[in-house]
Amino acid sequence: xxxxxxxxxxxxxxxxxxRTAITEEVTGVxxxxxxxxxxxxxxxxxxxxDLDDAAVRAAIEEAGYEVTS
Numbered sequence: 088x089x090x091x092x093x094x095x096x097x098x099x100x101x102x103x104x105x106r107t108a109i110t111e112e113v114t115g116v117x118x119x120x121x122x123x124x125x126x127x128x129x130x131x132x133x134x135x136x137d138l139d140d141a142a143v144r145a146a147i148e149e150a151g152y153e154v155t156s
Contacts, residue, residue, distance in 0.1 A: 090120070093133045093143055096156040100129050105152065112150040116142045 100109065106124040109131055113122045119135040131154075133143050144154045 090134055090136060091138055093138055093140055095131045095133075095144065095147065095154045096129060097124075097131050097147060097152045097154055098129050099152045100124060100126060100131075102126070108150040109147055109152060112146040113143060116146050119143070 097109070100106070106126065109124050110122045113119055113131070113133055116133075116135075116139065118137045118139070119133055121134040123132040124130075125132070131147060147154050
């Protein structure tokens with residue numbers, strides 16, 4: 088299966104708790120193989136197979152953070 092990547096700006100992230108909460112939620116989305124949360128750029132990068140962008144956004148929001156792009 089081809090691997091694809093989604094990147095989202097999440098301006099509300101600032102600490103290790105943010106990283107953990109987002110990683111735990113997004114890892115549960117079908118197809119996700121890797122989640123990177125960059126606290127400096129406030130960017131969440133998700134890699135996986137046949138990723139559903141809406142499901143990834145919903146998981147980030149379920150963790151308590153707003154996705155702006």
